Amino acid sequence: MKARVTIMLKDGVLDPQGEAxxxxxxxxxxxxxxxxxxxxxxxxxxxxxxxxxxxxxxxRMCESLLANTVIEKYSVEIL
Structure with a gap:
């Protein structure tokens, strides 16, 4: 089984790479x-x-390692 995790900065968090x-x-x-x-x-x-x-x-992987939940949000899609 495959899973896709999409991680983005939360709204309101400065995104210098996106701005560049x-x-x-x-x-x-x-x-x-x-x-x-x-x-x-x-x-x-x-x-x-x-x-x-x-x-x-x-x-649980996202909460533990994959995402910095203080400044990032994530979504999980099971493929």
Missing amino acids: VRHALGGLGFAGVNGVRQGKVIELDLAATEKAGAEAEVA
């Missing part, structure tokens, strides 16, 4: 981009066979 991308896009002529938020995607290959159990296990 927005600025670079403007410099390339893409004037309609008002904001960019950059995050990360982690794909996991799990031994679990039960979807609910896998989702709960991945959420």
Whole structure:
């Protein structure tokens, strides 16, 4: 079973990488981009066979290691 975790900075947290991308896009002529938020995607290959159990296990992974829950939010998708 595979899981995909998407991690983004929480709203209100400064995103300097996203701002740099927005600025670079403007410099390339893409004037309609008002904001960019950059995050990360982690794909996991799990031994679990039960979807609910896998989702709960991945959420525990996020809380323990994968996401800094003080400034980041995450979502888990079981594929």
